[in-house]
Amino acid sequence: MDAVCERAQDxxxxxxxxxxxxxxxxxxxxxxxxxxRLVTHRFACTRRAYRGxxxxxxxxxxxxxxxxxxxEVELLAGPESLIAPEHVPWEQRLRxxxxxxxDELVRLPEDHRLESGFEATGEQDVDEFAFxxxxxxxxxxLS
Numbered sequence: 001m002d003a004v005c006e007r008a009q010d011x012x013x014x015x016x017x018x019x020x021x022x023x024x025x026x027x028x029x030x031x032x033x034x035x036x037r038l039v040t041h042r043f044a045c046t047r048r049a050y051r052g053x054x055x056x057x058x059x060x061x062x063x064x065x066x067x068x069x070x071x072e073v074e075l076l077a078g079p080e081s082l083i084a085p086e087h088v089p090w091e092q093r094l095r096x097x098x099x100x101x102x103d104e105l106v107r108l109p110e111d112h113r114l115e116s117g118f119e120a121t122g123e124q125d126v127d128e129f130a131f132x133x134x135x136x137x138x139x140x141x142l143s
Contacts, residue, residue, distance in 0.1 A: 004061050005039035006031055008068040012041035012057035015070040021047070025055055029078075037061040038071070045075060052081030 009028055016025045026044030034040050038060045045053040056076045059068040077083050091108060099105070107114070 001031070001033040002037045002039060002061055004066065005037060005059050005068055008039070008059050009041055011068055011070065012059055013043060015057050015073050016043055016055040019073045020045075020055060020075075029054055034058060037063070042076075042078075050075065050081070052078045054078045 009031075013025060013028070024045060024047050026046040029042040029044055032040045032042070038058065040056050040058045043055040043057070045051075045055055047053075054076055055073065057073050058071040060071050061068045091111075094105075
C-alpha cells in the first residue's frame with residue numbers, strides 16, 4: 001500500500017465533509033488499497049437513516065508526487081447496513097387474496113393463471129360470435 005496515500009486521512013475526511021451534511025462523517029473505519037498508488041479511506045456515516053453505511057473516499061498519487069488527489073467520494077453500504085431486498089417482479093409477488101373485485105392486471109402472453117373462457121360447438125358462425133362475445137377477442141381470460 002502506498003504510504004503517502006495511506007497517511008492522507010485528513011485529505012480524505014475533508015473531501016467527505018465537503019460532500020456530506022455537517023456532522024455526517026464519523027470516525028475512520030479503515031483503509032483499502034485499490035491499486036498502485038490508489039487507496040480508499042472509509043469513514044462511518046453518522047446520519048441516523050444510514051446506520052452502517054460508510055463514506056468511501058478514494059485518493060491517488062502520481063509517480064514521484066508528494067501530494068494525493070481525491071478521485072471520488074461516495075456513500076456505500078457497509079457490512080451492517082440496511083439495504084433493500086432484491087427486486088421481485090409483480091407477477092411473481094402476487095398471492096391468493098391480493099386482488100379484489102374490480103382490480104385489473106396486465107395480461108401476460110403465457111399466464112398460467114388464465115384459462116379458456118368458452119368451448120367450441122363446431123359451428124363456425126356460432127363459435128366465431130360466441131368466442132368474440134365471451135372473451136372479447138381474447139383466447140384466454142382470468143379464471
